[in-house]
Amino acid sequence: MRVGIVGVSGYTGLELVKLIANHPVFELTYLAASSGDTTIEDLHQSLKDVICMDVEKASVEDVKANCDLVVLALPHKTAMSFAKHLWDSDIKVVDLSADYRLELETYEKHYCEHEDRENAHNGVYGLIEYYKEAIKKAKLVASPGCYPTATLLGILPFIPYINTDMPLIVDAKSGVSGAGKGCSETTHFVTINDNIFAYNPLKHRHAPEIAEKIDDIYGKKMNVHFVPHLVPMTRGELVSIYATLKDDIDPFEVLKEHYKNDEFVRIREKTADTKSVSGTHFCDIFAAKENNMLFVSSAIDNLLRGASSQSLAAANLMCGLDESLGLPKIAYVP
Numbered sequence: 001m002r003v004g005i006v007g008v009s010g011y012t013g014l015e016l017v018k019l020i021a022n023h024p025v026f027e028l029t030y031l032a033a034s035s036g037d038t039t040i041e042d043l044h045q046s047l048k049d050v051i052c053m054d055v056e057k058a059s060v061e062d063v064k065a066n067c068d069l070v071v072l073a074l075p076h077k078t079a080m081s082f083a084k085h086l087w088d089s090d091i092k093v094v095d096l097s098a099d100y101r102l103e104l105e106t107y108e109k110h111y112c113e114h115e116d117r118e119n120a121h122n123g124v125y126g127l128i129e130y131y132k133e134a135i136k137k138a139k140l141v142a143s144p145g146c147y148p149t150a151t152l153l154g155i156l157p158f159i160p161y162i163n164t165d166m167p168l169i170v171d172a173k174s175g176v177s178g179a180g181k182g183c184s185e186t187t188h189f190v191t192i193n194d195n196i197f198a199y200n201p202l203k204h205r206h207a208p209e210i211a212e213k214i215d216d217i218y219g220k221k222m223n224v225h226f227v228p229h230l231v232p233m234t235r236g237e238l239v240s241i242y243a244t245l246k247d248d249i250d251p252f253e254v255l256k257e258h259y260k261n262d263e264f265v266r267i268r269e270k271t272a273d274t275k276s277v278s279g280t281h282f283c284d285i286f287a288a289k290e291n292n293m294l295f296v297s298s299a300i301d302n303l304l305r306g307a308s309s310q311s312l313a314a315a316n317l318m319c320g321l322d323e324s325l326g327l328p329k330i331a332y333v334p
């Protein structure tokens with residue numbers, strides 16, 4: 001399988017290069033960014049003398065000539081400007097952006113006008129544990145957002161047992177790499193060092209994504225109140241979820257049973273933490289209750305389970321391979 005990555009100068013693009021370079025079946029045949037005429041070693045000094053490949057200026061024609069599958073590690077809007085030209089080809093596409101994740105109306109309300117309206121619905125949502133069969137047949141997989149990945153994996157097992165008329169409160173923390181490589185005042189070292197703060201409280205674009213997928217999977221429309229925080233770490237995401245139980249359940253047993261066949265979801269007996277999943281495809285989940293209050297804690301590596309390794313798992317399934325091929329399991333600990 002010839003695999004291309006568009007957006008290799010970015011953070012998720014770099015993670016993809018590392019994962020696919022070690023993959024037993026996929027072969028990297030095309031690397032691109034917004035300008036070419038360079039090499040992957042020049043873009044990422046960490047790859048010096050390890051992976052040597054040219055990086056081209058991204059072009060749809062080159063994708064068509066060089067790839068059986070392409071991963072778009074691009075900002076939203078730019079991703080669909082590529083993907084819209086690939087629907088009539090045999091090339092499989094995994095898109096890391098939000099462009100094909102949402103209902104058209106939700107997308108246009110929270111992002112921008114859609115450039116590929118007729119196909120906006122044709123992507124399959126790439127949350128592996130819930131959309132596996134559809135992913136296997138997909139032409140384009142829309143890889144979930146990092147916060148929705150951690151939140152949905154944490155709360156979905158409990159939807160049958162909670163009062164879905166009550167609000168779902170999601171308090172999330174992310175390392176700075178979640179914002180991509182571009183520097184802004186918020187992500188500047190001086191702002192984030194020794195500091196922690198909420199951003200876009202109750203207005204973040206990932207809230208409608210979470211609500212839409214709960215509705216899609218369980219047919220329940222929930223009010224999702226989502227507050228993300230930026231923390232002074234490079235990678236890692238920890239999500240704390242609060243919901244109101246309607247049934248008397250043992251949260252640990254519910255999780256254990258729900259994910260008994262899912263190798264990459266680990267149910268923790270102690271609270272989840274970001275370091276234990278850093279560098280891996282695992283999502284670690286812990287849950288507890290007090291009276292009818294349910295607390296769920298879910299940890300992922302935003303760049304891997306929240307982005308690049310999740311898109312690789314989808315690519316494996318799309319190509320008829322074992323889902324787990326090339327997915328990292330050993331965390332960057334200590």
Ligand SMILES: NC(=O)c1ccc[n+]([C@@H]2O[C@H](COP(=O)([O-])OP(=O)(O)OC[C@H]3O[C@@H](n4cnc5c(N)ncnc54)[C@H](OP(=O)(O)O)[C@@H]3O)[C@@H](O)[C@H]2O)c1
Pocket residue numbers: 006007008009010011012013032033034035058073074075076078096097098144145146177178179180181182302303306307
């Ligand atoms: N970071 C995360 O934790 C995370 C998690 C889940 C999903 N995502 C999504 O994944 C996507 C990539 O995120 P990221 O964090 O890797 O972003 P990033 O670090 O900002 O990288 C973006 C990449 O897109 C390239 N690019 C931009 N415009 C382009 C164009 N017109 N043609 C070709 N390449 C272009 C950039 O290339 P140049 O440098 O050459 O301009 C760069 O390689 C985004 O949609 C993001 O929302 C990210």
